[in-house]
Amino acid sequence: MIEEKKALFIIFGGTGDLANRKLYPSLYRLFKKGYLKEHFAVIGTARREWSDEYYREIVISKIEDLAESEEHAKEFASHFYYQSHNVKDIEHYKTLQSLAERLDTTYQLDGNRMFYLAMSPNFFGIIAENIKSQQLLTETGFNRLVIEKPFGNDYESALKLNDHIRASFNENQIYRIDHYLGKEMVQNISTIRFGNHLIESMWNNRYINNIQITLSEALGVEERGGYYDTSGALRDMVQNHILQMVALLAMEPPTVFRDNEIRQEKIKALRALRLYSEEEVRTNFVRGQYGRSTINGETLSGYCEETNVSENSQTETFVAGKLFIDNYRWAGVPLYIRTGKRLAEKGTQIDIEFKNVPHQLFQTANDQPLPPNILSIFISPTEGFALQLNAKKVGPGVQPEPINLTSSHSAETTANSPEAYEKLILDCLNGDATNFTHWDEVAASWKFVDRIRAAWDTAEIEFPNYPSGSMGPIESMHLLKKDGFNWHWSPVTTIKDTTED
Numbered sequence: 311m312i313e314e315k316k317a318l319f320i321i322f323g324g325t326g327d328l329a330n331r332k333l334y335p336s337l338y339r340l341f342k343k344g345y346l347k348e349h350f351a352v353i354g355t356a357r358r359e360w361s362d363e364y365y366r367e368i369v370i371s372k373i374e375d376l377a378e379s380e381e382h383a384k385e386f387a388s389h390f391y392y393q394s395h396n397v398k399d400i401e402h403y404k405t406l407q408s409l410a411e412r413l414d415t416t417y418q419l420d421g422n423r424m425f426y427l428a429m430s431p432n433f434f435g436i437i438a439e440n441i442k443s444q445q446l447l448t449e450t451g452f453n454r455l456v457i458e459k460p461f462g463n464d465y466e467s468a469l470k471l472n473d474h475i476r477a478s479f480n481e482n483q484i485y486r487i488d489h490y491l492g493k494e495m496v497q498n499i500s501t502i503r504f505g506n507h508l509i510e511s512m513w514n515n516r517y518i519n520n521i522q523i524t525l526s527e528a529l530g531v532e533e534r535g536g537y538y539d540t541s542g543a544l545r546d547m548v549q550n551h552i553l554q555m556v557a558l559l560a561m562e563p564p565t566v567f568r569d570n571e572i573r574q575e576k577i578k579a580l581r582a583l584r585l586y587s588e589e590e591v592r593t594n595f596v597r598g599q600y601g602r603s604t605i606n607g608e609t610l611s612g613y614c615e616e617t618n619v620s621e622n623s624q625t626e627t628f629v630a631g632k633l634f635i636d637n638y639r640w641a642g643v644p645l646y647i648r649t650g651k652r653l654a655e656k657g658t659q660i661d662i663e664f665k666n667v668p669h670q671l672f673q674t675a676n677d678q679p680l681p682p683n684i685l686s687i688f689i690s691p692t693e694g695f696a697l698q699l700n701a702k703k704v705g706p707g708v709q710p711e712p713i714n715l716t717s718s719h720s721a722e723t724t725a726n727s728p729e730a731y732e733k734l735i736l737d738c739l740n741g742d743a744t745n746f747t748h749w750d751e752v753a754a755s756w757k758f759v760d761r762i763r764a765a766w767d768t769a770e771i772e773f774p775n776y777p778s779g780s781m782g783p784i785e786s787m788h789l790l791k792k793d794g795f796n797w798h799w800s801p802v803t804t805i806k807d808t809t810e811d
């Protein structure tokens with residue numbers, strides 16, 4: 311049953327890329343489905359001087375491909391209002407407050423407000439402060455603050471930012487977005503674990519050999535060089551998306567499948583991450599940077615040649631690492647992670663490798679051990695599962711061979727399933743914080759990541775060290791090899807040339 315939601319959305323950064331590409335289409339999808347109907351309004355704010363009419367035209371142009379009809383798109387856009395706003399100017403919040411009051415009455419919104427900060431994190435604290443001081447928070451309805459990543463660039467800055475925001479909003483009013491948590495197959499990690507006794511009863515160090523998480527991007531930094539060069543793969547991908555997947559894979563079953571209970575378990579898992587010494591970072595982590603390569607006759611620039619990137623940059627575009635969760639369930643089980651840009655193939659995949667049979671009864675070619683059972687979770691672009699088992703090869707004798715039980719969402723299901731942002735906005739309207747990160751998760755993640763960054767910052771490294779179209783530096787393979795494992799997902803590389811100096 312679809313229940314109409316009542317809310318005023320105030321989007322800070324209403325002319326920006328995120329608003330245009332993600333927020334307006336997601337709000338329209340919710341409108342199309344009936345979650346948003348008559349009782350909603352949107353105020354877009356940014357510095358430019360725009361009229362409501364012009365803003366509505368822009369919004370319509372961003373949902374063109376999705377719109378049922380021109381009429382329907384216009385009806386949706388009629389709920390949008392624009393305010394030219396400088397986030398540092400107190401007077402502008404006063405104007406915003408009177409517009410918000412007026413729309414609250416016109417659309418009967420019951421004082422429900424969602425403040426969406428779709429702009430640079432430098433402004434998050436000041437906006438939250440001014441929202442409170444200029445009395446934009448209502449007494450009658452809900453007040454929810456949605457914040458984009460990055461949340462700080464280390465533990466100290468994240469703490470400072472959090473303190474600033476918490477002076478105006480309670481933890482349960484803050485929704486920190488990690489759009490990976492809106493992905494269908496990331497949400498499926500809990501279902502496959504807690505919905506199957508077969509799986510969950512084996513989900514521990516007695517049966518699992520290792521876990522591998524790969525978040526691979528085929529593109530380079532494109533036009534984000536300026537931002538990326540101050541961030542790097544560790545902060546951009548590991549601190550948030552990868553550690554969130556680690557938490558979901560490692561957490562204990564919650565007593566109830568509800569936001570507070572789930573987040574408490576995730577926090578415990580993240581706090582159990584082993585914090586490395588400088589020496590341990592060197593043994594357990596690998597960093598890389600892509601160099602210039604020629605792929606299929608096309609020459610791609612190296613990272614240091616990209617726009618807005620320093621020519622001697624020490625920023626990593628690749629990270630691989632071995633993590634340990636120090637608790638009863640996971641003692642001794644390595645979790646390998648890797649992420650990078652300009653890799654051989656785009657995709658996010660989790661592979662869980664189970665231990666081998668305790669005693670091998672079957673003869674294999676060259677007397678090799680039987681291949682391990684592997685549960686693969688395909689997050690994107692393919693969405694699905696595969697379970698690798700050993701079965702009898704058809705024919706005489708008893709020769710085992712690996713088979714794969716697979717299930718994947720059809721292209722149609724994937725295309726029609728709600729986009730991450732659509733799901734997350736709806737969750738926020740419902741007051742369900744399951745798929746948003748709690749401050750304690752952010753804090754534990756930064757504490758882990760800061761150790762790696764600190765160790766890396768003590769020594770320069772010879773970059774570039776992997777060519778575009780490969781799966782990163784060779785040391786990433788060695789990381790597993792020295793433990794007797796391999797990356798299960800090894801896309802065929804398209805390298806035609808090696809890295810140039």
Ligand code: NAD
Pocket residue numbers: 322323324325326327328329355356357358395396397398427428429430431458459460
């Ligand atoms: P953007 O630069 O495209 O947009 C920034 C917006 O802020 C613009 O509307 C601009 O007018 C407004 N702005 C800037 N200074 C202002 C001021 N002083 N007063 C009022 N308005 C001001 O940025 P974006 O790509 O939309 O990103 C917004 C946030 O979302 C960032 O935190 C970013 O890290 C995060 N994010 C973006 C994406 C994405 O796909 N674009 C993905 C994940 C996270």
